[in-house]
Amino acid sequence: MxxxxxxxxxxxxxxxxxxxxxxxxxxxxxxxxxxxxxxxxxxxxxxxxxxxxxxxxxxxxxxxxxxxxxxxxxxxxxxxxxxxxxxxxxxxxxxxxxxGSGRRVMNRAYLEYNLEDYSGWLEERVASDSYWGKIGSCIRDSRVCAKMGRTINGVPETAEMFYVRHLTPIQSGCCKPPAECGYVYQNETVWNLGSGLMGANADCTRWSNDQEQLCYACNSCKAGVLASLxxxxxxxxxxxxxxxxxxxxxxxxxxxxxxxxxxxxNDEPYGEARMTKSQPSAFHL
CATH class of the missing domain: 1.20.120 (Four Helix Bundle (Hemerythrin (Met), subunit A))
Known part of the structure; x- marks a missing residue:
């Protein structure tokens, strides 16, 4: 015992x-x-x-x-x-x-994220206006995009260096415009309009070089949060x-x-149960 x-x-x-x-x-x-x-x-x-x-x-x-x-x-x-x-x-x-998962982009080491790849309860909750306002503010306050800057021997990294970086889903979705938009790299969080046609993605018009805006209102940012989760x-x-x-x-x-x-x-021998009823209950503790 x-x-x-x-x-x-x-x-x-x-x-x-x-x-x-x-x-x-x-x-x-x-x-x-x-x-x-x-x-x-x-x-x-x-x-x-x-x-x-x-x-x-x-x-x-x-x-x-x-x-x-x-x-x-x-x-x-x-x-x-x-x-x-x-x-x-x-x-x-x-x-x-x-x-949902990230999509590979030609000549880029990082993945990009699209909200249409996700669905269900979590996607609806993250993408809803009531929740996204708080989530977007949290990402902005975390300064995850501001921390992306890198220098090599005191010199800011070039576009070629940036393209081979492995970004987190939130960095990729919220801190830069989608590659299909055709923006030209200036630094990690500043991208200028290119000479070609802008992509049809609605996020292309949502991107802003304002460091308080960036792509925090983009669907790609919401997809990045989902991928991170x-x-x-x-x-x-x-x-x-x-x-x-x-x-x-x-x-x-x-x-x-x-x-x-x-x-x-109950002083029962091992392997033998004492039966007190002719038809005992099926289970009890």
């Missing part, structure tokens, strides 16, 4: 440790929301899940140490719900970030999947140990 209690205590401690990567992923998304991605509601589900796992693990640990049956049952029920919610969040994250969510989702698998394994072992404890409390 003590061995089972010790095992349950160890498993709850492991569960507590597994909550750390989930909580860390939520905090990382929160920092991205404040500085880069600028969408500030997506991190909260992960933070809530991580904190819930920590609290439930402590309850299960206390239940194992003090042989409190109520706390152990509470741990098993709530942890089952938390694991189900985590699985649902992982599926949701992959579904809403399933579509996709990269952030996919990184966190990989960690969540690994943690979720480990949580399921720990939960199964903890449930088996709990059942073994209950069997010992």
């Amino acid at each position: 003590r061995t089972s209690n010790h095992l349950i205590g160890v498993l709850n401690f492991l569960t507590f440790l597994l909550s750390v990567p989930i909580l860390g992923g939520g905090i990382w998304l929160s920092s991205r929301a404040n500085n880069t991605d600028c969408l500030k509601f997506l991190q909260w589900p992960l933070i809530i899940i991580g904190v819930s796992i920590m609290v439930v693990s402590l309850a299960g640990f206390a239940g194992a140490c003090y042989r409190n049956t109520f706390l152990m049952r509470l741990y098993l029920v709530v942890m089952f719900v938390v694991i189900a919610v985590l699985i649902g969040f992982i599926i949701f994250a992959y579904v809403v970030t399933d579509k 996709k990269k952030s969510w996919r990184k966190v989702s990989v960690i969540n999947i690994v943690v979720m698998i480990l949580l399921v394994i720990v939960y199964i072992v903890a449930y088996a140990a709990y059942r073994n404890n209950k069997r010992m409390d």
Whole structure:
């Protein structure tokens, strides 16, 4: 019996440790929301899940140490719900970030992003006027475009140097005009009209050399935010999947140990359940 209690205590401690990567992923998304991605509601589900796992693990640990049956049952029920919610969040994250990717441009190392490549709930939310005003202001305040400037031996980089840079989705979508517009490079955030025809893309007329405007109103900027969110969510989702698998394994072992404890409390021989009804209920903790 003590061995089972010790095992349950160890498993709850492991569960507590597994909550750390989930909580860390939520905090990382929160920092991205404040500085880069600028969408500030997506991190909260992960933070809530991580904190819930920590609290439930402590309850299960206390239940194992003090042989409190109520706390152990509470741990098993709530942890089952938390694991189900985590699985649902992982599926949701992959579904809403399933579509869209950058497009390659001839003679450019960076990718460009088009809003029509994205669709669904996340695209509608980002592109909506009510949200985009806040997101655009956040990107402007983060000064991500102002930080793009580079010098080589004190000399500003040339167009050829800029074209071989690997820009982030937001830098590519928000800080410069689309390549099809035919603008001529002057520096990273100043582009002049070329001698040729301007492209049909509506973003071509939205571009402004005003450093407070740039392409923050462009669809390419919205697409860049979506692409950045996709990269952030996919990184966190990989960690969540690994943690979720480990949580399921720990939960199964903890449930088996709990059942073994209950069997010992009832003085039942191992491998044999005491039947109190001719037709017992299908399942109970």
